[in-house]
Amino acid sequence: MTTWTKARLLANAVEHVDITAFDARPLIEMYRRTAFQARNTARAADIYSEMLADKECAVIVTLAGSLISAGMKKALITLIEHNMIDAIVSSGANIVDQDFFEGLGFRHYIAPGSPENPVVPDEQLRELAIDRIYDTYINEDELRECDDTMAKVFGELEARPHSSREVIDRMGAYLAANHGGNESVVLTAHRKGVPIFCPAFSDCSAGFGIVLDRARRADEDRGACVDVGKDFFELTRIKLANPATGLLMLGGGVPKNFVQDIVVSAELLVEQGLAGKYGFTGEDVPMHAYAVQLTVADARDGALSGSTLREACSWGKVGTAREQMVYGEVTTLFPLIASDAYHRRAWEGRPSRRFADMLAGATQSA
Ligand SMILES: NC(=O)c1ccc[n+]([C@@H]2O[C@H](COP(=O)([O-])OP(=O)(O)OC[C@H]3O[C@@H](n4cnc5c(N)ncnc54)[C@H](O)[C@@H]3O)[C@@H](O)[C@H]2O)c1
Numbered sequence: 001m002t003t004w005t006k007a008r009l010l011a012n013a014v015e016h017v018d019i020t021a022f023d024a025r026p027l028i029e030m031y032r033r034t035a036f037q038a039r040n041t042a043r044a045a046d047i048y049s050e051m052l053a054d055k056e057c058a059v060i061v062t063l064a065g066s067l068i069s070a071g072m073k074k075a076l077i078t079l080i081e082h083n084m085i086d087a088i089v090s091s092g093a094n095i096v097d098q099d100f101f102e103g104l105g106f107r108h109y110i111a112p113g114s115p116e117n118p119v120v121p122d123e124q125l126r127e128l129a130i131d132r133i134y135d136t137y138i139n140e141d142e143l144r145e146c147d148d149t150m151a152k153v154f155g156e157l158e159a160r161p162h163s164s165r166e167v168i169d170r171m172g173a174y175l176a177a178n179h180g181g182n183e184s185v186v187l188t189a190h191r192k193g194v195p196i197f198c199p200a201f202s203d204c205s206a207g208f209g210i211v212l213d214r215a216r217r218a219d220e221d222r223g224a225c226v227d228v229g230k231d232f233f234e235l236t237r238i239k240l241a242n243p244a245t246g247l248l249m250l251g252g253g254v255p256k257n258f259v260q261d262i263v264v265s266a267e268l269l270v271e272q273g274l275a276g277k278y279g280f281t282g283e284d285v286p287m288h289a290y291a292v293q294l295t296v297a298d299a300r301d302g303a304l305s306g307s308t309l310r311e312a313c314s315w316g317k318v319g320t321a322r323e324q325m326v327y328g329e330v331t332t333l334f335p336l337i338a339s340d341a342y343h344r345r346a347w348e349g350r351p352s353r354r355f356a357d358m359l360a361g362a363t364q365s366a
Contacts, residue, residue, distance in 0.1 A: 002119070004112075004119065004120050004124070006128045006129075006130065006139075009109070009111075009112070009120065009125075009128065009130055009137060010109045010130065010137060010139055011109070012109055012110040013107040013108065013109055013110070014069065014070065014071050014107065014108040014109065014110055014136055015071060016071045016072070016073045016074035016075070016183070017071050017072065017074060017075050017335045018074055018075075018078075019074075019075045019078055019335055019338045019339040019342050020078060020339075020342060022339060023339065023343045024045075024335070024336045024337075024339035024340040024343070025339075025340050025343050025344065027336065028041065028042050028045045028336060028337075028340045029042075037326055037327055037328050040324055040325070040326045040327070041326050041328075041333055041336060041337065043324045044292040044294070044324040044326045044333075044337055045336070045337045045340040045341065047246075047290050047291075047292050047322050047323070047324055048246075048248055048290075048292055048337055048340075048341050049340070049341050049344045049346040050246075050290060050322060050346075051246030051248070051289075051290040052084055052341060052346040052347045052350060053346040054244065054246070054289075054290075055349070055350060055351070056242075056244040057244045057245060057246045057289065057290065058086040058087065058238065058242040058244065058245050058246070058353060058355070059084065059085055059086050059087075059245075059246050059247075059248060060085075060086065060087045060088070060089065060238075060245060060246070060247055060248075060259050061076070061079070061085045061087075061088050061089075061247075061248045061249075061250065062088070062089045062090065062247065062248075062249040062250060062251070062255035062256055062258075062259050063076075063088065063089075063090035063091065063094045063095075063250050063251065063255060064090075064091055064094075064250065064251030064252055064253035064254075064255055064256070064305070065091070065093075065094075065250075065251045065253070065330070066093060066094065066098065066133050066134075066136075067094055067098075067250060067251070067330055067331070067334075068094045068095075068098035068099045068102065068185065069097075069098045069108040069133055069136055069138070070108075070133075070136065070331050071331065072250075072330070072331060072334060072335075073098075073099060073102065073183065073184070073185060074183060075334065075335055075338045075339075076185050077183060077184075077185055077188045078338070078342060079338060079341075079342070080185065080188045080189055080192050080194050081188060081192065082342065082347050083192075083347055083350040083351065083352050083353075084341060084342070084347045084350070085194060085248075086194065086238075086242075086353045086355060087194060087195050087196075087197070087235070087238055087355055088185075088189065088194065088195070088196040088197070089196075089197045089198075089199065089235070089255040089258055089259045090196060090197070090198055090255055091198065091200065091203075091204070091253060091254065091255060092198045092200060092201050092202070092203050092204030092205070092206050092207070093203075093204045093205075095168060095185070095186060095196060095198050095204075096146070096150065096171075096198075096204045096205040096206040097143065097146065097204050097205040099184055099185045099186050100146065100149075100150070100171050100175070100184065100186050100205075101138075101142070101143065101146045101205070102182070102183070102184060103171075103175040103179055103182050103183075103184030103186055103187050104142075104145065104146060104149060104175070104179060104182070105179060105182055106139070106142040106143075106145075106146070108133075108136045108137070108138055109136060109137040109138070109139075110135070110136065110137075111132065111135045111136055111137050114135060115134055115135050125137070129141055131143065143205065146205050147205050147208040147209050147212065148209070148212070149174070149209070150171075150205055150206050150208065150209025150210075150212075151208075151209040151210075151212035151213045151216075152209075153167070153170055153171055153174050153209070154167065154206075154209050154210055154213045154223075154224060155213045155216070155223065155224075156170075157170060157223070157224035158224060159221070159222065159223050159224055160224065160225075161224075161225050161226070161227035161230060162224055162225070162226055162227065162230070163197070163226070163227060163230040163231045163233075163234050163359075164196075164197055164198040164199070164201040164226055164228075164231050165195045165196060165197050165231065165234055165356070165359060166360075167201065167206070167224075167226060168186060168189075168196045168197075168198065169190055169195070169196075169356060169360070171186050171190075172184075172186045172187050172189060172190020172191070173190060175187040175190070176190060176191065189356075190356075192352060192354070193352065193353075193354030193355065193356040193357045194354075194355070194356060195234070195238070195355050195356040195359060197231050197234070197235055197258070198231075199228060199231055199232070199254050199255070199258045200254050201226050201228075201231075202226065210226070232258070232261075232262075232265060233265075234359050235258070235259070235262050236262045236265040236266050236269065237278050237358075237359065238262070238355050238358075238359075239262040239263065239265075239266040239285065240266050240269065240275050240278040240279055240280040240285075241278065241279045241280070241355070241358060242353065242355075243266075243280065243282060243285060243286050244286065244289055245286075245288050245289065245290075246288060246289060246290030246291065246322075247259060247260070247288050247290065247291040247292065247293075247318070248292050248337075249291070249292065249293040249294070249295075250294055250330045250334055251294070251295055251305070251330055252293070252295050252297055252304055252305025252306065252307075253304070253305055256293070256304060256305065257304050259288075260288065260312055260315075260317040260318060261317065263285055263286075263287050263288060263316060263317045263318075264315070264316060264317065266280070266285040267284070267285040267316070270282075270283070270284070270285055286319075287313070287316060287317055287318055287319045288317060288318045288319065289319050289321070289322060290319075290322045290323070291309045291312070291318045291319075291322070291323040291324075292323070292324050292326070292337075293309060293324075293325050293326070294326045294328065294330050294333045294334060294337075295325070295326075295327065295330075296327065296328065296329055298327065299311075308325055309323035309324070309325060310323065
């Protein structure tokens with residue numbers, strides 16, 4: 001019988017899918033003449049390349065669930081490096097517990113066996129300080145180092161309200177200064193001026209860092225804080241500065257609604273005569289012109305994650321001309337769509353929009 005030590009359980013790291021190492025175009029081409037979710041995948045791939053070919057269009061990617069720990073990090077980095085993503089809205093888990101964590105040099109590990117037939121009971125994992133996400137493991141000691149580093153980064157922020165985008169940019173600066181050779185979405189986005197927003201920023205490792213920072217301070221010294229209203233305002237400013245937008249949504253959750261709602265918030269500013277000073281010169285704010293969502297949720301429960309993009313049209317958020325839901329798991333679908341788009345090269349000649357610089361300039365002059 002195998003004796004499972006912590007070292008043996010954390011021996012095989014999750015490797016990240018390299019979308020440049022294979023060309024998904026022939027498969028997507030074959031999918032086009034099939035049915036069900038295969039044909040929907042081909043249509044979604046077409047729409048993503050159309051967003052990239054439309055040089056006016058800013059592409060916003062949303063991330064839910066646990067995608068970085070599951071091997072999607074390198075694909076996202078490739079898209080950022082090739083100007084195929086202009087802004088990201090994510091759950092905190094992807095950005096802090098998973099990406100920043102790996103940026104510090106830590107890894108996620110392949111669990112032996114399967115979740116349906118585990119070789120090590122979860123009680124034993126608890127004793128070994130190993131955390132589990134489905135079929136992957138994390139060394140909790142390393143996660144605690146990540147929490148401490150978050151407390152340090154947060155503690156060094158100026159004592160004022162910050163958007164999550166500003167905090168995440170500082171995390172990118174920290175990685176650039178201390179771990180510049182590591183692969184990280186946060187680090188690459190910092191270098192490329194791609195803003196990352198986490199509307200529920202404290203619901204992850206960042207929250208533990210914030211709690212630590214708060215508790216260490218005297219009552220009269222509140223330090224920095226995260227301002228979710230500033231997040232929404234900054235994301236709305238991107239819509240006003242660049243009204244043509246397309247969405248590539250990986251999963252559902254908070255990021256999906258947050259990014260869809262900027263059409264409504266921007267329209268409110270137009271109606272109140274407040275949009276001009278943020279660069280908007282039109283009469284109406286256009287809905288998101290392109291939208292793709294990959295999700296395992298369906299529409300029956302009436303909840304957000306499975307609500308269709310057609311439904312979002314009734315709320316004035318997403319246009320119906322170029323939208324596609326694809327029902328399936330992101331780790332199987334996203335590498336195909338991303339590899340197809342990378343090899344189609346519609347991104348060539350796309351500008352690097354560097355929305356983070358625009359927003360940082362606004363913060364400094366405020
Ligand atoms: N393991 C984790 O996901 C994890 C860990 C720590 C903290 N959190 C926190 O929990 C909160 C909830 O996260 P969330 O908003 O991402 O919600 P979520 O993880 O519940 O995902 C929302 C929906 O997206 C879809 N989805 C998620 N992963 C998918 C996949 N791989 N393929 C297809 N569809 C998928 C599902 O329909 C899911 O119901 C966040 O604040 C996050 O920071 C999550």
